[in-house]
Amino acid sequence: MKVRVDPERCEGHSRCHALAPELFTLDDFGNAAAIGDGAVPPGLEEKARLAVANCPEYAVEIVEDAE
Amino acid sequence: MSDSKPGPEASPELAPEACGEAETGACPVTGEAGGPPAVPSLERPPVTDWRTDWDHLDPRWRDNPFPIWDELRKGPIARTERFEGAWLPTRYADVKAIAYDTEHFTSRRIVLRHKKYEDPPLPAPPITSDPPEHKAHKQVLLPFFTPQEVGKLEPMARRICTGLIEEFIADGRCDAAQQYARHIPVRIIAYMLGVPVKDSDLFIRWIHEILEIGIVDDEIGKNATKAMRDYFRHHIALRKEGRTEAEPDGPEPDLIRVMMDGSLNGVPFEENHVLGTLNLLMIAGIDTTWSSIGAAIMHLGQHPDDRRRLIEEPDLMPTAIEELLRAYSPVTMAREIKKDVEMGGCPMKKGEMVLLSFPAANRDPAMFPDADRVVLDRQENRHGAFGLGIHRCVGSNLARMELRVAIEEWLKRIPDYRVVGDVTWSDGTVRGPRTLPVAFG
Ligand code: HEM
Ligand code: SF4
Numbered sequence: 001m002k003v004r005v006d007p008e009r010c011e012g013h014s015r016c017h018a019l020a021p022e023l024f025t026l027d028d029f030g031n032a033a034a035i036g037d038g039a040v041p042p043g044l045e046e047k048a049r050l051a052v053a054n055c056p057e058y059a060v061e062i063v064e065d066a067e
Numbered sequence: 068m069s070d071s072k073p074g075p076e077a078s079p080e081l082a083p084e085a086c087g088e089a090e091t092g093a094c095p096v097t098g099e100a101g102g103p104p105a106v107p108s109l110e111r112p113p114v115t116d117w118r119t120d121w122d123h124l125d126p127r128w129r130d131n132p133f134p135i136w137d138e139l140r141k142g143p144i145a146r147t148e149r150f151e152g153a154w155l156p157t158r159y160a161d162v163k164a165i166a167y168d169t170e171h172f173t174s175r176r177i178v179l180r181h182k183k184y185e186d187p188p189l190p191a192p193p194i195t196s197d198p199p200e201h202k203a204h205k206q207v208l209l210p211f212f213t214p215q216e217v218g219k220l221e222p223m224a225r226r227i228c229t230g231l232i233e234e235f236i237a238d239g240r241c242d243a244a245q246q247y248a249r250h251i252p253v254r255i256i257a258y259m260l261g262v263p264v265k266d267s268d269l270f271i272r273w274i275h276e277i278l279e280i281g282i283v284d285d286e287i288g289k290n291a292t293k294a295m296r297d298y299f300r301h302h303i304a305l306r307k308e309g310r311t312e313a314e315p316d317g318p319e320p321d322l323i324r325v326m327m328d329g330s331l332n333g334v335p336f337e338e339n340h341v342l343g344t345l346n347l348l349m350i351a352g353i354d355t356t357w358s359s360i361g362a363a364i365m366h367l368g369q370h371p372d373d374r375r376r377l378i379e380e381p382d383l384m385p386t387a388i389e390e391l392l393r394a395y396s397p398v399t400m401a402r403e404i405k406k407d408v409e410m411g412g413c414p415m416k417k418g419e420m421v422l423l424s425f426p427a428a429n430r431d432p433a434m435f436p437d438a439d440r441v442v443l444d445r446q447e448n449r450h451g452a453f454g455l456g457i458h459r460c461v462g463s464n465l466a467r468m469e470l471r472v473a474i475e476e477w478l479k480r481i482p483d484y485r486v487v488g489d490v491t492w493s494d495g496t497v498r499g500p501r502t503l504p505v506a507f508g
Contacts, residue, residue, distance in 0.1 A: 011455075011456060011457065011459040012209070012459060013453065013459055013463060014213075014214055014463070014464060015389075017214065018214070018385055019385075026213060026214065026215075028209075028210050028213070029206060029209040029210060029213070030209055030212065030213040030214070030464065050446065053446060053447035053448075053449070054389070054447065054448050054449060055449065056449040056450065056451055056453075056455055056459075057455070057456070057459075058449075
């Protein structure tokens, strides 16, 4: 599982970072990006889902690994 | 008290093309709200039909708007001929669509007044800016409002809160709006701007005159705006002489300095821009955060189960804060229609206004199941209390920190309390408790 932030949609509400600081980082303007390649370590899947469900701009996406 | 009861069921469903025109003329929402009498300066003809004649300054809206919105959400976007013609979307999807549509809706006027004055209106970037300039007008501020930067102010916020509590805790009662919530955001923004914290009462008065009285009394609103601009002019002039009256341990640079040094494509910001932004920073951060702190304390005083849960499960705090922000969203903005456009069958005409009610959107059951209930651990919460789209509140991280610290410190010292007596609410653009009598111990 991976998370991805669409920079075109992100308006910097920083909800994703507050809910899952392990998965998201904020730049100097407070806009978010996935940490690293966005891979969600085991055990953090629920946090990733929460980040998606609380972004007011629908900027956070989960990309399931292609099998 | 402000938890809404569902509005009366039997209201005529309106065909979309009716756009505000009610068939019966009967008011679907009557006598829901109790509460204190209207602020005399804002007295207006009572609303008879919310679908065709809504008025957010009506005392029923002020005291309990929720059943009004619930009713309006069932029909087309509501209309009023007051305010020289305006629309009122109440569904989340409509509010969001308008907030995103900067082609048809401009932010150059963001407050609905009884009549529009000044053309062009005084700018207050970035809130009155449209694309493409908006982005640069906002970016100059953003680095000072990230969660990390705002985190540095947390110890100060805690000191302010504990100091305030110390002043009234021995009395066994207080007005939590006037003696507590009101003083927290104003002191912090004064500190960030680089002006003396002791001037706080002055700022609170100006803001009341601009945001509440100014909506119906142009003179008072204009004079307060001018006084505020003169105030910042003075503090800019001091800095040009190498002096400042900022708090000695204040931030470097402070926000006045940031705006003085700001530029766009190498061209320094004009004085009008600098003063507009400084006025905005003062206005936008004070009544708003005061309102959400007050509403949160009110809710927890009226709902002992929620209060105990929050004390027993402190990890719930961040989620709970978002839920309180959703349920008691304080800020309603407006847009001016820039180009004729049709929305949900309603013909919106250039020059008319739209009241952009984030609070109504946040109570839309289509978006938030059980929307009228505060669910402290709500898992999916895309609330728009801080706006949606490009104008997302610059101060959202600051406001969240202040709200969290204010509640944490309050519950630490006053875990057991109740609301005793009438809660009164502010009028207009920012809705929150202005008197909130509580007793404890
Ligand atoms: C609970 C407290 C607050 C709430 C609910 C709130 C709400 C809002 C909302 C809804 C908007 C969007 C306006 C629009 O779409 O037209 C906004 C914008 C803004 N707010 Fe706040 N606000 C709060 C606190 C603050 C604070 C503490 C500051 C700090 C100084 C602040 C500064 C601003 C600024 C500068 C904008 C304009 C942003 C832009 O246009 O891009 N606000 N706020
Ligand atoms: S919650 Fe959404 S809008 Fe906010 S920072 Fe994260 S991605 Fe951006």
